[in-house]
Amino acid sequence: MSATHEHVIAKDLQSWIETPAGSDFPLQNIPFGIFRAPGRTPRACTRIGDTVVDLQVLAEAGLLAASGINKEAFHQATLNPMLAFGKAGVRRLRTTLCALLRDTNAELRDNTALRHNALVPLAQATMLLPVAIGDYTDFYSSREHATNVGTMFRGAENALMPNWLHLPVGYHGRSSSIVASGTPIRRPMGQMRPKPDEPPVFGASKQLDIELETAFITFGGKPLGQRITAAEAEDYIFGMVLFNDWSARDIQSWEYVPLGPFLGKNFGSSISPWVVTLDALEPFRAAGPAQDPQPLPYLQVPGPHGFNISLEATLQPKGGKESVICRTNFNYLYWSMAQQLAHHTVNGCNVRAGDLMASGTISGPAQDSFGSLLELTWRGTRPLKLRDGGERKFLEDGDTVVIRGHCGNNGLRIGFGEVRGEVLPAE
Ligand code: MN
Numbered sequence: 001m002s003a004t005h006e007h008v009i010a011k012d013l014q015s016w017i018e019t020p021a022g023s024d025f026p027l028q029n030i031p032f033g034i035f036r037a038p039g040r041t042p043r044a045c046t047r048i049g050d051t052v053v054d055l056q057v058l059a060e061a062g063l064l065a066a067s068g069i070n071k072e073a074f075h076q077a078t079l080n081p082m083l084a085f086g087k088a089g090v091r092r093l094r095t096t097l098c099a100l101l102r103d104t105n106a107e108l109r110d111n112t113a114l115r116h117n118a119l120v121p122l123a124q125a126t127m128l129l130p131v132a133i134g135d136y137t138d139f140y141s142s143r144e145h146a147t148n149v150g151t152m153f154r155g156a157e158n159a160l161m162p163n164w165l166h167l168p169v170g171y172h173g174r175s176s177s178i179v180a181s182g183t184p185i186r187r188p189m190g191q192m193r194p195k196p197d198e199p200p201v202f203g204a205s206k207q208l209d210i211e212l213e214t215a216f217i218t219f220g221g222k223p224l225g226q227r228i229t230a231a232e233a234e235d236y237i238f239g240m241v242l243f244n245d246w247s248a249r250d251i252q253s254w255e256y257v258p259l260g261p262f263l264g265k266n267f268g269s270s271i272s273p274w275v276v277t278l279d280a281l282e283p284f285r286a287a288g289p290a291q292d293p294q295p296l297p298y299l300q301v302p303g304p305h306g307f308n309i310s311l312e313a314t315l316q317p318k319g320g321k322e323s324v325i326c327r328t329n330f331n332y333l334y335w336s337m338a339q340q341l342a343h344h345t346v347n348g349c350n351v352r353a354g355d356l357m358a359s360g361t362i363s364g365p366a367q368d369s370f371g372s373l374l375e376l377t378w379r380g381t382r383p384l385k386l387r388d389g390g391e392r393k394f395l396e397d398g399d400t401v402v403i404r405g406h407c408g409n410n411g412l413r414i415g416f417g418e419v420r421g422e423v424l425p426a427e
Contacts, residue, residue, distance in 0.1 A: 007091050007279040009098050011412045016103045017119065019049035024406050024415020027101060030094045031239070031274035031416075032079055035125040042077035042128055045120075046097060047274060052120040053101070061114055063100055063107070067093035078132040079238075079275070083353035086219050087235050091279060127182075127273035130241070131217055131354040133175040136269075137344060138213075138245060138261070138358045140169040141335035143289070145363035148375045153253065165293060168335035168343045174266040175356065181272050181419040187397065187426040188267040190251040204426035205248035205264075207380070208395040212313045212371035212403055214330055215243040215358040216337050217275055221351035228351070230301035230342035234278055236351070237337060242272035242311075242403045242419040243358045249374055249394070271356070272403075272419040280414050284308045284407035286331050295339070298346055305336035309416075311362060311405045313371070315386065318398030318422075323387040325376060328362050328369040330405070397425040 008028075015027040025031065025047045035052055036042045043056040058064050059071035069089050073081035082090070100108055108115055140146055143160070146169075150159030163169065179185075187208055193200040217238045221228055228236055245265065252264030288306035309330035316322040335343075340357060361371040370376045373394050377384050380393035395401070400422040406415030 005282065007094070008282045009094070009280075011283075011410065013098065014103045015048045015101045016105070016109045017048040017051050017053075017101060022413065023049050024413065024417050025049055025274075026413065027098060028412060029276060029280050029414050030097050031276045031280070032082070033130045033273045033275065034077060034079060034128045035120070036128060037120050037125045040120075041075075044074040044076070044079060044082060045125075047122070048101060050122040052122055052125045053097075054118050054120060057114070057118040058100070058108075064093065064096055066096045069093055077128070078354070079130050080132050080354045083131070083219050083238055087238075090238065090277060094277065094279065127180060129178070129180045129271070130273060130275050131356075133178055133356045134352045134354050136173045136175040136178060136356045136358070137170050138173050138265070138360060139335065139340050140360040141333045141340065142360055142363050142371070143334040144332060144365055145361040145371060145375065148363060148370065152374070152379050166295065167299070168340045170340070170344070170360075171260045173261070173269070177266055178269045178271060178356065181270055181421070183270065184422045184424045185246050185268045185270070186424045188248050188251065188263070189426055190248060190263050191254065192250040193254045194250060200254060205250055206394065207249035208423060209247045209249050209373045210313060210395070210401050211245035211247055211361040212311060212326055212328060213243040213245050213359045213361055214240050214309070214311070214405065215271065215356050216240050218341070218351045218353065218355045218357070220353040221345060224350040225348040226350075227348060228341055228345045230299055230338050233301075233338035233341040234305075236341060237278055239275040239277040240281070240416070241275055242405050242416050244270045244401060244403050244419050244421060245358060245361070246270070246421070247372070269358075270419050270421045272416050274417050276414065276416055281307050281309070281407060283412060284409065284414065288331055288336055289334050291334065299339050299342060301336070301338050301342070305338045306331040306333065307407065309405050309407050311403065314402045314404075315392065315395075316400045316402070317386065317388065317390055317396065318400075320386070320390065321388045322402070325373075325384060326369060326371055328364045328371055330359070330362060332362060332364045332369070333359055395423050397423055399423045
């Protein structure tokens with residue numbers, strides 16, 4: 001892996017754009033997204049505090065030339081053209097933006113007309129999907145989650161399958177139903193078998209759930225037939241988003257043997273709009289759980305490859321109060337992103353710019369750190385108490401779920417914002 005710290009923006013730098021205390025988006029973050037606003041076509045942007053910075057406007061004014069990225073890349077409705085410039089290009093772009101938006105730089109700050117054109121209040125912006133997602137893979141990399149689900153579905157004896165501690169288990173999902181934060185999710189219809197000694201039935205899912213996950217987005221990989229090693233894997237990762245992998249447990253538990261997740265999963269997943277780069281997360285790098293048994297050599301990579309990211313999920317009934325239902329951490333994950341990508345490509349499978357790889361539900365050891373209602377309510381047997389007196393076994397129509405995530409230490413906070421979705425009744 002290349003030396004990364006030179007790409008971290010120093011903690012004491014500040015922007016001339018107002019950054020509210022406790023914001024997820026100080027100058028050190030510089031995430032990337034796609035937005036539209038009145039009078040503006042969808043285009044690339046970054047964010048400082050509660051201000052969206054229009055990269056098309058900056059590129060047209062020649063202010064991003066030092067990044068080496070063609071200005072046309074910022075005119076598009078996806079970040080994919082920007083991803084073609086790879087990790088080196090995105091690093092140059094963040095360095096260029098940091099210099100331009102620093103409090104000591106007058107170039108844009110004191111150019112009133114250009115500044116007014118380039119800065120858009122967040123409230124006027126609609127955030128869209130940041131990338132055109134090609135392929136989507138969901139891993140299953142939380143040992144606590146896999147153990148909980150395995151215990152419920154197969155019993156404590158068979159909770160972890162024999163392969164689980166030797167490879168990052170995953171499956172190929174569908175990208176077509178991945179939606180931007182704020183898009184409502186319709187309760188799916190499907191086939192279930194609620195009573196094991198009676199025939200299956202068709203209807204609306206009664207066990208609609210969340211999965212608290214993160215996901216990473218890739219740069220273009222290597223040609224088909226070549227693998228990305230664990231040591232070089234992070235050079236192929238553009239950044240991370242929050243991910244809610246909505247799941248219908250009753251459909252899932254009936255359909256999943258022998259080929260795994262299918263219609264219980266592919267009716268919708270939501271992602272947060274701001275892609276946070278690994279360089280922005282670098283100060284929060286941390287060692288993940290010890291791995292025993294030692295993985296095979298192709299999955300071994302020296303140094304810490306986890307990140308200390310605090311995550312929470314909240315549930316708000318329609319017209320009711322928001323209750324925190326889960327607090328967990330990215331660093332509970334047993335398998336790192338580097339190991340996931342190395343495993344994914346070890347057979348020669350190629351990844352392309354804009355592919356999305358999700359972590360799997362992130363659960364910790366404590367009961368309130370479980371990343372799904374399935375676990376939080378132990379398959380509905382321990383209903384969750386909400387702040388306004390209600391209870392939940394699974395999601396009800398009108399419920400809004402929000403996942404938030406941030407890193408913090410020594411006065412530096414880097415966050416993701418949120419991913420949000422409301423459950424609509426079945427149709
Ligand atoms: Mn999932």
